[in-house]
Amino acid sequence: MNIWIDGRPCDESALPHVWSRCVGAGRANEALRADWQRQFAEIAALGVRYLRFHGVFHDDMFVYRARYGGGFGPDGPLPAPVHTFSYVDKVFDFLLDHGVRPFVELGFMPRDLATKTETVFWWGAHCSPPNDMERWVELVTRSVEHWIGRYGLDEVRQWRFEVWNEPNLVPHFWTGTKTEYFELYERTVRAIKAIDPELKVGGPATSVFVPDDRYKGEVEDRSAAFATAAAEDVDALDWRPVWIEDFIAWCAERELPVDFISTHTYPTDFAYGAGGEAVQITRYADATYDDLTLLRELVRGSAYPDAEIHITEWSTSPSARDFIHDTPFAAAAITRSYLQCATLADSISYWTFTDVFEEGGAGIGPFHGGFGLVNEDGVHKPTFHAFAMLARLGDRALLTTPHGVVTRDSRTSAVSAVFFNYPEEMGGKGVGSATSYAAARSLAGVGPSRRIRHSIGGLEPGTTFLVEVVDWQHGNAAEAWYRLGSPLNLSREQGAYLRGVADSLLRYALTVPADGVLDLDVELAPWAVMSLRQSGCS
Numbered sequence: 001m002n003i004w005i006d007g008r009p010c011d012e013s014a015l016p017h018v019w020s021r022c023v024g025a026g027r028a029n030e031a032l033r034a035d036w037q038r039q040f041a042e043i044a045a046l047g048v049r050y051l052r053f054h055g056v057f058h059d060d061m062f063v064y065r066a067r068y069g070g071g072f073g074p075d076g077p078l079p080a081p082v083h084t085f086s087y088v089d090k091v092f093d094f095l096l097d098h099g100v101r102p103f104v105e106l107g108f109m110p111r112d113l114a115t116k117t118e119t120v121f122w123w124g125a126h127c128s129p130p131n132d133m134e135r136w137v138e139l140v141t142r143s144v145e146h147w148i149g150r151y152g153l154d155e156v157r158q159w160r161f162e163v164w165n166e167p168n169l170v171p172h173f174w175t176g177t178k179t180e181y182f183e184l185y186e187r188t189v190r191a192i193k194a195i196d197p198e199l200k201v202g203g204p205a206t207s208v209f210v211p212d213d214r215y216k217g218e219v220e221d222r223s224a225a226f227a228t229a230a231a232e233d234v235d236a237l238d239w240r241p242v243w244i245e246d247f248i249a250w251c252a253e254r255e256l257p258v259d260f261i262s263t264h265t266y267p268t269d270f271a272y273g274a275g276g277e278a279v280q281i282t283r284y285a286d287a288t289y290d291d292l293t294l295l296r297e298l299v300r301g302s303a304y305p306d307a308e309i310h311i312t313e314w315s316t317s318p319s320a321r322d323f324i325h326d327t328p329f330a331a332a333a334i335t336r337s338y339l340q341c342a343t344l345a346d347s348i349s350y351w352t353f354t355d356v357f358e359e360g361g362a363g364i365g366p367f368h369g370g371f372g373l374v375n376e377d378g379v380h381k382p383t384f385h386a387f388a389m390l391a392r393l394g395d396r397a398l399l400t401t402p403h404g405v406v407t408r409d410s411r412t413s414a415v416s417a418v419f420f421n422y423p424e425e426m427g428g429k430g431v432g433s434a435t436s437y438a439a440a441r442s443l444a445g446v447g448p449s450r451r452i453r454h455s456i457g458g459l460e461p462g463t464t465f466l467v468e469v470v471d472w473q474h475g476n477a478a479e480a481w482y483r484l485g486s487p488l489n490l491s492r493e494q495g496a497y498l499r500g501v502a503d504s505l506l507r508y509a510l511t512v513p514a515d516g517v518l519d520l521d522v523e524l525a526p527w528a529v530m531s532l533r534q535s536g537c538s
Contacts, residue, residue: 021347027055066112202260211237389531471528
């Protein structure tokens with residue numbers, strides 16, 4: 001099939017599905033819930049390949065129990081510590097049964113191994129270095145050996161093992177120093193590579209880019225961010241990744257393996273002003289693209305030029321109470337960024353796929369600004385539909401524009417497309433954050449509409465194409481909830497109504513005429529995301 005677009009032959013290029021390589025979830029124990037599993041089955045069907053979450057070693061998974069000495073098992077007294085994997089096995093079995101592999105975040109610290117017992121989150125994560133490094137190494141070793149025994153070495157070689165989560169955020173995710181984290185990485189990577197050198201290990205899993213020196217030392221120096229908090233034009237500052245260069249240099253000096261570099265690139269920041277107040281900063285719409293371009297250059301020019309690059313958390317903001325997440329504004333923003341950044345990383349993991357997420361406790365109300373593509377009741381948000389539309393794209397780009405892409409599937413030759421309207425009126429600004437749904441709605445008036453016109457030739461006459469559009473008027477369940485009076489507790493009838501609204505996209509069909517040319521002429525409302533795909537192609 002020789003496809004041409006707008007009168008020109010197509011110069012094909014690869015389009016990696018970076019959006020579906022990995023997605024995030026809150027913590028391991030939540031994956032034992034039936035509603036979580038129902039929602040994940042839907043996400044897995046969109047071609048997701050890996051899932052990452054916190055807490056695989058948290059106490060509620062019962063992997064490490066140092067206080068069972070004196071307890072009894074089937075053969076008498078049990079040694080201390082005891083490593084048991086029944087809960088983790090249930091989670092990993094479920095993922096693998098759905099064709100998804102774990103992207104294993106090694107953390108947090110079991111209480112019996114924690115140097116400090118202060119916790120974060122509603123569920124009480126322990127974020128300290130280990131009180132006994134040898135016990136930590138034993139925990140990691142026994143875990144990886146167990147997974148190899150259960151799933152086979154060839155399978156586990158496909159996994160990724162990430163050492164910790166956001167250790168630069170002291171004391172929220174790590175109570176030690178930068179060097180103590182690097183030492184944890186060293187002992188962990190050596191332990192895993194001693195089991196099998198082909199197992200994939202990486203880090204440092206740090207949070208955000210910053211334009212100042214607050215993370216240059218062993219712990220955060222908030223005074224170094226005063227200028228950032230006071231800056232009139234934060235987008236003109238020199239934003240750089242946290243710890244990446246130090247981590248690479250430290251590992252290279254000790255000849256440590258680094259199979260992948262991981263970090264988080266939320267297009268936001270919280271800088272602290274001279275008065276101690278936290279200043280929320282929203283960066284420009286192209287911040288993720290520019291950050292990943294810089295990160296890619298740093299890695300390719302480093303001692304580990306072949307290291308994979310995994311963005312193991314990403315969203316429009318890192319707040320689990322940001323009402324932008326529930327809106328079409330987020331759908332248009334993430335579609336734009338994913339298409340921009342498709343070739344810049346090996347994965348960009350959306351944080352998170354579900355609102356079943358309890359770091360701050362359960363959400364208050366069905367739409368509370370949670371991260372999820374799906375809310376706690378299983379209602380699809382506009383971002384879910386954006387993911388589904390991206391999933392239908394082929395792996396070869398035929399046409400790339402600032403407002404979308406036309407693709408071909410190299411296996412089936414099926415043609416598909418996604419277009420979006422991120423309004424020009426935004427002037428390059430990001431969508432920002434909103435602490436209430438009423439505040440989030442203010443973007444609804446930003447416009448104007450955008451006309452999408454393309455001629456796609458070389459198609460089989462009579463082929464039917466399906467068009468789907470999610471926008472303010474279609475598939476916008478949060479707005480329907482708002483118009484119901486924003487009830488905190490839905491009746492069963494209200495829940496059914498919102499699920500129907502969520503999936504009521506604008507849908508119609510187009511048929512290729514006898515000349516084999518499909519003339520696409522669509523007026524996209526502000527913030528709309530549109531999918532075009534051949535009928536019968538999921």
